[in-house]
Amino acid sequence: MRLRLFIFSSVFLGIAGCTLSSTSYQRPMEPVTIALDEEASAKRLAKAITFPTLSHQDPAQFVGEPFLGLHRYLEEQFPLLYETAEKQIIGEYSLLLKIPGSDATLKPALFMSHLDVVPVEPGTEGDWTHPAFSGEIAGGFIWGRGALDVKNGVLTWHEAAEYLLKEGFQPQRTLYFAFGHDEEVGGKQGNKEIAADLKERHVHLEFVVDEGGFLISGFYPELGDRPVAIISIAEKAYMTVHFTAKGEGGHSSAPPTHTSVGKLASALHKLENNPMPANITEPMALHFKHVAPEMPFFKRLLMGNPHLSAPLLKSFLAKRPKTNALIRTTTALTMFNGGIKENVVPQSAKATVNFRLLPTDTPEDVKKHILETIDDPDISLETGLWTTPPKPADIDGLGYTILSDAIHEIYPDAVVTPFLVTGATDSRYYGEIADNVYRFLGAEVSMEDLKSFHGTNERISIKSYANGIRTAIQILKHSGQ
Numbered sequence: 464m465r466l467r468l469f470i471f472s473s474v475f476l477g478i479a480g481c482t483l484s485s486t487s488y489q490r491p492m493e494p495v496t497i498a499l500d501e502e503a504s505a506k507r508l509a510k511a512i513t514f515p516t517l518s519h520q521d522p523a524q525f526v527g528e529p530f531l532g533l534h535r536y537l538e539e540q541f542p543l544l545y546e547t548a549e550k551q552i553i554g555e556y557s558l559l560l561k562i563p564g565s566d567a568t569l570k571p572a573l574f575m576s577h578l579d580v581v582p583v584e585p586g587t588e589g590d591w592t593h594p595a596f597s598g599e600i601a602g603g604f605i606w607g608r609g610a611l612d613v614k615n616g617v618l619t620w621h622e623a624a625e626y627l628l629k630e631g632f633q634p635q636r637t638l639y640f641a642f643g644h645d646e647e648v649g650g651k652q653g654n655k656e657i658a659a660d661l662k663e664r665h666v667h668l669e670f671v672v673d674e675g676g677f678l679i680s681g682f683y684p685e686l687g688d689r690p691v692a693i694i695s696i697a698e699k700a701y702m703t704v705h706f707t708a709k710g711e712g713g714h715s716s717a718p719p720t721h722t723s724v725g726k727l728a729s730a731l732h733k734l735e736n737n738p739m740p741a742n743i744t745e746p747m748a749l750h751f752k753h754v755a756p757e758m759p760f761f762k763r764l765l766m767g768n769p770h771l772s773a774p775l776l777k778s779f780l781a782k783r784p785k786t787n788a789l790i791r792t793t794t795a796l797t798m799f800n801g802g803i804k805e806n807v808v809p810q811s812a813k814a815t816v817n818f819r820l821l822p823t824d825t826p827e828d829v830k831k832h833i834l835e836t837i838d839d840p841d842i843s844l845e846t847g848l849w850t851t852p853p854k855p856a857d858i859d860g861l862g863y864t865i866l867s868d869a870i871h872e873i874y875p876d877a878v879v880t881p882f883l884v885t886g887a888t889d890s891r892y893y894g895e896i897a898d899n900v901y902r903f904l905g906a907e908v909s910m911e912d913l914k915s916f917h918g919t920n921e922r923i924s925i926k927s928y929a930n931g932i933r934t935a936i937q938i939l940k941h942s943g944q
């Protein structure tokens with residue numbers, strides 16, 4: 464008993480000792496004030512929202528004209544950028560802009576966003592306080608589909624570049640801007656082609672900055688008003704698996720004990736009840752370590768030593784779907800089909816399961832997990848779409864330092880931290896041609912507004928949007944040097 468107490472105290476004091484001595488990872492900067500016509504910028508974003516640049520799951524529903532309309536609108540609103548930059552249209556509707564730098568020995572940097580948006584779910588149009596494509600400004604917010612995901616990003620980079628060019632900005636490093644038109648449906652004709660085009664021209668990038676990180680207020684209540692600036696250094700991979708169960712058909716008046724539908728349902732039920740194991744991967748461990756020094760004692764203790772406190776952290780994070788997704792490969796049962804008639808026993812049933820993989824899990828690990836869990840020879844698997852994200856980015860890389868410094872210049876109080884993004888972004892196509900890929904955009908979003916991504920009442924505050932532009936100005940300025 465005494466020995467246990469001694470061991471416990473020593474471990475505790477050891478952890479407490481290194482935790483308390485841990486110094487902040489934040490790199491304070493001299494605050495920068497940038498005068499902007501916030502109303503004018505807000506109006507330009509609002510107008511961009513009125514172009515219904517929709518990505519539909521069914522390619523036959525694609526309409527190109529709004530994309531071309533948006534191209535024309537951007538050229539007209541940001542004349543200096545389009546005079547200075549070399550413009551290339553890729554995949555008919557995606558844009559690649561290049562501001563050539565004066566020093567060819569510096570590897571270029573590339574900033575991304577996407578022009579397309581997801582449709583409004585049929586039947587929910589009336590739930591919007593302001594119609595999704597009306598581009599209204601009300602109550603200090605710019606409303607509409609794309610206000611957060613991510614026409615704000617497209618316009619932010621345009622605004623920042625135009626602002627700097629007006630000031631006579633001449634970068635030493637070449638700066639690229641890539642605006643894809645089909646991110647919401649996989650980016651195959653847009654950013655995949657842009658990355659291939661750059662590769663063919665032997666362009667190798669110092670770093671890429673895409674969507675997938677921002678400033679969040681209220682992320683940790685212990686931090687009070689201090690926003691957390693998450694720079695996503697990694698993203699989860701995407702993998703779809705199709706399941707087929709075979710069974711005996713026949714008349715439903717004399718059915719087998721388990722039909723193909725029953726077998727498949729049972730297998731899927733097992734899969735849902737046996738998730739892949741939880742793991743605090745390096746991007747999340749780094750996140751906790753960076754936040755820890757800013758937290759009160761107990762949380763500092765917990766977060767400052769994420770590998771030691773992993774069991775506690777995991778059980779805490781597993782409680783909510785959003786945080787659970789940060790620590791494990793998730794299993795989402797999304798489609799189920801079987802049977803053709805109510806009195807016919809179906810000979811087969813099909814289902815689709817979507818997995819999102821932690822950077823430490825491979826498609827082989829997922830397949831092994833499925834086979835061991837369902838353990839049914841009558842069910843076959845077929846892997847559908849899957850993506851390979853770039854390797855996690857280096858937090859000591861130039862891009863991370865630039866983002867962190869720019870954030871602190873505009874938001875001196877921000878807690879800048881690495882993070883793992885649970886969705887897939889188009890930046891995955893740049894893994895091969897970039898040293899590092901980061902995901903960040905400088906607008907501040909509340910926990911409440913986060914829910915409007917792909918949902919109803921998507922909006923961004925004018926203030927937050929303007930600060931995002933200020934941050935982008937500093938990012939481009941530092942990147943150009």
Ligand SMILES: [Zn+2]
Binds near residue numbers: 577613646674
């Ligand atoms: Zn997006």
